[in-house]
Amino acid sequence: MEHTHTKEHTHEQGGCDHEHSHGNMPVVLFFAGLAAYLAAFLIPEENLLRTLLYIFSMLSAGQHVIIEGFGDTVKDSLKQKKFLPNVHILMTLAALGASIIGDFDEGALLILIFAGAHFLEDYAEGKSKREITNLLKMNPTEARLIQKDGTTISVAVDTLKIGDTLQVLNGDQIPTDGVIVSGTSVVDESSINGESIPKEKSAGDFVFGSTINGNGSFTMEVTKDSQDTVFAKIIQLVKQSQNNMSKTATKIKLLEPKYVTAVLIIVPLFILTAPFILGWSWELSFYRGMVLLISASPCALAASAVPATLSGISNLAKRGVLFKGGSYLANLADIKAVAFDKTGTLTEGKPVVTDYYFHTENAQVEKDWIQILSSMEKTANHPLAAAILAKFPAGNDLSLEVSNEIGKGLTAEYAGQTFRVGKPELFENTPVIIERKKEQYALEGKTVVYFAENAEVVGLIAMMDVPNQQAEEVINYLKAQNIHTTMITGDAEKTGQAVGKLIGIDEVVGNVLPENKSQIIKEQQQQYGMTAMLGDGVNDAPALVAADIGFAMGDGTDIAIDVADAVLMKNDLKKFSYAHKVAKRLNKIVWQNIIFSMLIVAMLVILNLLGKMDIAIGVIAHEGSTLLVILNGLRLLLPVKE
Incomplete structure (x- = not known):
């Protein structure tokens, strides 16, 4: 099996892709054919009108079946340079065979069942054509270009050239890839790299188009053309993948060409050899051959997957x-x-405090430090501050003058002492125990900040985006x-x-x-x-x-x-494992249906060879097996044990 899938609706048959845009007309014709069949069914006796209604039903409801049957078989066979029939052509020939022996009602019923299942499959599959309009909307369209006289003008991003200087204000979407010339800020780069914690940026650091600037402002120099930015490459990759993917074949699609080819070979051989082997007349041989073709028409097989799949999809939709x-x-x-x-x-998707340590044995001192820390962090607008405040909610507000310098952390004066919160690299006077804990937490992938009093580190807080x-x-x-x-x-x-x-x-x-x-x-x-x-x-x-x-x-x-x-x-990640359980159950039920369908076909073929089968038995067997297959599929509406 080829491990690919599509971003468009296709039918894969015999290793080839077939795109069909059925539109609304075939659906209208299908219901017109259904109405004609019901009208003919209500006519109590055989007459020309009844026959004409059945013929109209076959041609109307089966219009797309006939076209795809012969058209796709010819097209795919020429393309692959080998005979590649599909199930549509088998159903068409079965209906034609029923008509030849005078059973127009059976021919119309075969076409209606198959065409109905086909439209149901279209509904279940959907077009699934992916739109990337929302992605394109996220692509920045304007930039603040700094001119030679120092003034700024708004220009389209696609007019920017490498070397242009841009102004980026707080809250702006960064227009393109470049390097910061002056200024500092915190940039949310989650749209590009998926990192949950915004990055501090200053002169010399690279920034990416479509990412979101924080509270600071800066000037930047353009380093890439708009079509070469990281974000543009993401759009390009999505487009390429959508255009190049083809749907993985389902179980029935894998069986289809082999089954159809076998039937198309067996039926003519049966008609030609039966008079010699079984002593039948040519008329009886042809009749039995047509009955064989009808018996081999996989009505139940056509219904093996679609109702079960729709039931599984409905089951899952109710559970999110x-x-x-x-x-x-x-x-x-x-x-x-x-x-x-x-x-x-x-x-x-957001950091939480996982560990903390304060270098004191005095519980009151630790409590005071935590109160100062939370009061300082209350003034900061940063995901790490939110994590610290979630762990240590600010109690009685302290009257603090807090200085927040990008790249230098928070500084405050309280009770004649200077307190500071920031990255470990900003501090020099660190006790050995705190340094060891920092190294331990860093190895565990945690983000660490220090808390210092009068330039001496007295505590640390470790944070992490937890599972x-x-x-x-x-x-x-x-x-x-x-x-x-x-x-x-x-x-x-x-x-x-x-x-x-x-x-x-x-x-x-x-x-x-x-x-x-x-x-x-x-x-x-x-x-x-x-x-x-x-x-x-x-x-x-x-x-x-x-x-x-x-x-x-x-x-x-x-x-x-x-x-x-x-x-x-x-x-809810648990819904993924639930979906996998439903898929496994669907797989089991579909194979049950396929095996059951094939056994019914085998039974009808044997009865036909023994002369114990006629059209009436074939209709009952077809309808009964199809109904049982559908009911078996509907079991997927029931919850799967989690």
């Missing part, structure tokens, strides 16, 4: 898992590897299913390894750029087989498209949801 096509759910049972984005998928509650349970389930798990993150390797260790994931790949995520997915596909991807950010979009089945987190970005094949609402 939305699939954009039936084939994605059908193929989920066959995945051999799952890749996860870290931030916002396996983790909460969400469901992550470990889902990883354990996947490992029990012998499915390889990988975390892909733009964060540092140590940070990724720390989270991976907590949840027991098999493999961690850190320091990954957005354009490399899809390449890692392709490597996983080559090494393990069919691969799923779960992510929530713009930077995950190419990987979601490249994966055989892409899952977006419901609280993620619009583009991730747009290009994914399924969406986990409410960011």
